[in-house]
Every structure is written in C-alpha cells, then in structure tokens.
Amino acid sequence: MAWHTSAMPELPEVETVARDLQRWVAGAQITDAEVRWERTIAHPQPATLFVEQIRGARISRVGRRAKSVLVHLADGRVMTVALRMTGALIVAPPGAPDDPYARVVFHLADGRELRYRDPRKFGRIGLWEGGGLRARRHRGRRVGEAPAAYRVGDVFGRHGPEPLASTFSSARLAARLHGRSARLKTLLLDQSFIAGVGNIYADEALWRARLHPLRRADTLTRDEVRRLHRSIRSVLRQGIANRGASFSDYVDAQGEAGENGERLSVYRRTGEPCYRCGTPISRIVVGQRSTHFCPRCQPGPISAAGSEPRPPAAEVSA
DNA sequence: ACGCCTACCTGCTTGC
C-alpha cells in the first residue's frame, strides 16, 4: 500500500488512512525509528527520547479522533499523528526506494517501514500515556496551561464532538449554536466547536444545507439547524465512502485517482455553474480561508443591524 | 466570544 495524498486531510481522509493502517499494521512491532525532522515530534518529547520510547513497541490498533490518527500500542500508550496540511502515513514494502519527504520512519519487524511523509512539515507526532479519550466532560483548561498528565485524552481535551458519533444529534448541534454570534463557516472550522471538519467539507456541508457561510449561528431556525446537521454528516459519510479522495491530485496504491474530487459541489468551483440552479459559484474569504458557495441557493446572511461590513458579493471573483 | 493577524512550510500556479 502506498499513499500519495498531498493536501488537506480532513475527517474522511484521516478515517480512511486509519482504517487502512488498521488492516496493514495492527499487530506489527516497531523495532526502530528515525526522526529526520525534529519539529515533527510534538512537545513534550524530544526526538531522541521519542525514538527510545517507541523502540520495541507493538501496534495493537489504529483509530481516529478529530483529524488525528491514533496508533494504539499494546502497552496502553497512544501515538498521535496530526497530518495537518500535507501529512501522510505510508506503509512501504522492504526495499522500497527512500522518500525525500519522509520526516519520521518506523522500521517494522517484518522489514516494512511505516513512513510519516510531510512535504510542508506542518504535521506533528506525539507519544502519550493512554486514557482520557472517553472522558468527554473536560474542564475548560486555559490555553497554554499544562495538563496534569500527558495523557492522550488531554491532547483532545478542547476538541468538540465527533460529528459522526451517534450522540451528535440535531438537538445537540442546536444547543452548541445557541448564543453564538460567529459565522457558520468560522464555527464549522473551529475544532473546539466540532471536530474533524475542514475547509472542503465546511463549504460542502453549507451548500448542501443551503446556508450562507456568513450566517450568524444564532439566527438559524430549527429546520435550518436540522438541515445543517444532516448535511455535515452526509458530506462526511460520502467522503469516507469515496475513500476520502476529496482532492484532485490524490491517487491510491494502484495510482488510480479518487472519486470524491468529482463529487464536490462547490469547493474550488468558483465561476462554475451550481449543480442545483446553474448560478456561478462565488468565492469569498472568511477567516482568511477561501469560501465557496452558491449566491442563489445559499441566500444572504441575516445580519445584526449595521454590523455587516460589506456585502458578500463584493469579493466575488471568477 | 469574536475576528483578525502571524508563524509554521513548500509545491504549484500565475503573471510579467
């Protein structure tokens, strides 16, 4: 198996990687590791200590939380891999040519290598004590305050709910939206509001829900919340069903392009016709992120009087 | 709470 993902792993992409790794490396033993880019190893482990601590570990299971791959070790510890922008985990067969973008290489007992590849070096790998992942009721720890113990649960202590969890109901989304004046797009990208949604799936979910990205969260009707809830879950589920192939330069182990890139409705379709109404897709910038929407299907934001700095159509480019 | 800014990085696209 080889992965050549090069952009934007969000929940469906990370889930796909985790499921594949579960099939391929569960049970494997890590005999040694090389850290080729120090900063890839997250605080608090220095790279040399990380290598010492991972040496000899056996992988028991691979899962996902938010946008991180969780590599559970047989002794209860957990290695977290945050892929960020360009990170990828690759299982390379014995004798495979080296990869200049491999930042951390794990040597497996059977001769294969588990490679963490990341051209832009944004991703981070951490090694933590187990525990705390199920404890949803975290106290509001302040930013920068050190956790009591470096448990994996603490790493995700400020993350919001998993949108595909059965407990993530429309009522729960409504409760989280209540009293929030932020824009919908901003909130969907906020990992403490909801975990795993990134720029692509945020735009897709809003298009599917027919909601404008600049709508204030606290102006949604009950029906609109229901639509948003359903849309978030359906775009993520569809992404997973298509193996998370949500970007054009993605190819799988056989070099075949993924399918989901052709199924995106608005993302990077600026100026192209909306699949529902034919209106050209607009592009604006929200929170420094490019944002794509249909100006007709997703009608203009309901704003508080005088608080709208500019009409959303002003930045439309073709 | 919210929005905006910068830094982290490098490959690709765009424009002259």
Place this chain on the structure above:
DNA sequence: TGCAAGCAGGTAGGCG
C-alpha cells in the same frame, strides 16, 4: 523561458 510573487490551508498563539 525564467523567475519571483502569490496562493493554498490546519493549528497555535497573540492582540484588540
């Protein structure tokens, strides 16, 4: 053609 500026965006941290 060649080169440089601009763009892409997940996340942490800082400021107002």
